[in-house]
Amino acid sequence: MFLDRVKISIKAGNGGKGSTSFLRNAQTANGGPDGGEGGKGGNIVFEATSNLNTLYNFQFKKKFVAQNGEDGSKKLQTGANGKDEVIFVPCGTVIIDPLTNKVIADLHDDGARFIALRGGKGGHGNAYFKSSIKQAPHYSQSGEITVQKEVILELKTIADVGLVGFPNAGKSTLLSCISNANPKIANYPFTTLYPNLGVCAVKGQSFVVADIPGLIEGASNGQGLGHYFLKHIERVRLILHLVDVSQSDGRDFIEDFKIINNELVAYNKKLGDIPQIAVLSKIDLISDEVLAEREKAFKEKFNIPYVKISGATMQGIEELKLLTLQKLSTLPKKQPIEIEEFDFDKKDVESINIYRLDNGTFVIEGGRIDNFIRGVVLSDNLSFAYFQNKLKEMGIIDMLKEKGLKNGDSVQIKDIVFEYTE
Ligand SMILES: Nc1nc2c(ncn2[C@@H]2O[C@H](COP(=O)(O)OP(=O)(O)OP(=O)(O)O)[C@@H](O)[C@H]2O)c(=O)[nH]1
Ligand SMILES: [Mg+2]
CATH class of the missing domain: 3.40.50.300 (P-loop containing nucleotide triphosphate hydrolases)
Known part of the structure; x- marks a missing residue:
């Protein structure tokens, strides 16, 4: 069986959660925050090898997921980073983004490596948020959640x-x-x-x-x-x-x-x-x-x-x-395909989408929101105040008003639902 074109799905590991913890032991009754950082998720890496000459291995296995980062824990322990998922392909495999049809990499030579997706960042633990005005932050940050993507692998054999x-x-x-x-x-x-x-x-x-x-x-x-x-x-x-x-x-x-x-x-x-x-x-x-x-x-x-x-x-x-x-x-060696500058792994940190559910609730989504919401823990009043302020600052309250937001309406962001009060 010879296979020279295949679509697979790939996902880098999520970042681990930061920890919320306080030092407590016999000597220290009220110790400071000691929640450690979440670990980074594993990358998706392609590597060319001359041991393969078809994409046959991908006939059955079409989904590749790198390991998640581990959560941080007490005593400032940082979570372990997730392991990279290394996907071996024959030399001459070209990676294509099916959404744009652009070539994102050419694994031309034996041993060539390409990081297609980077693992999510780990969240900060509460120790990170300690400052002169906030001695005991009761919150930490969740890890970055990565998205699954598809790529097409196409083998363009390298022979002389x-x-x-x-x-x-x-x-x-x-x-x-x-x-x-x-x-x-x-x-x-x-x-x-x-x-x-x-x-x-x-x-x-x-x-x-x-x-x-x-x-x-x-x-x-x-x-x-x-x-x-x-x-x-x-x-x-x-x-x-x-x-x-x-x-x-x-x-x-x-x-x-x-x-x-x-x-x-x-x-x-x-x-x-x-x-x-x-x-x-x-x-x-x-x-x-x-x-x-x-x-x-x-x-x-x-x-x-x-x-x-x-x-x-x-x-x-x-x-x-x-x-x-x-x-x-007398003939020059063939070179890999020239790749147009294109960030396949570009994180969406800009988009904000607002729509309304049948029950009237306003829903806010998008990469900008995901990024910002990672640090929000609503059980913490300071954090909630920060959250509301930030929504104003980001212009989201104005955007909601344009869509008809009134006093008392429900607003949903991820799993947070709150009532809007002027
Ligand atoms: N007498 C003779 N027969 C040959 C020679 N080269 C190939 N043949 C025969 O020609 C037939 C076709 O040979 P292949 O090498 O399979 O031809 P091919 O070009 O690879 O054919 P496809 O794979 O169908 O494209 C076979 O029966 C071979 O034995 C030759 O130099 N002399
Ligand atoms: Mg033949």
């Missing part, structure tokens, strides 16, 4: 070389001849159903080769399988373009070569800029004379380096490996 050509051209055969890979090979079209990767070793160096399913005319519009997998050659540095020069399928190899090149460009203009080596395959099936004629015809039409090979007799294979290595040495 991509093998393209019509079905049956001999791509998988070539991969098996030059690398450690063991792909399925058979004499019918669309034997290869998903990309295979192999490592080709030559002259003490190596390069990665991706064999993708055969392309046909119309592939760029969704014909056959090729369209779906073309994204896996977007990032190769060199294309080995195979054509069956023996024409054993009754096809015209020159036409085939043109058709595939048109499809590549139709899918993405940039694919047309990737250098190619043409590979004339299955030369064991035709006589030297026929081969010479066809080679001449090819040279007349295309000004492209080419190698004649046979996967059956291994003719030309060594030459192709060497030419590929040599060509690669």
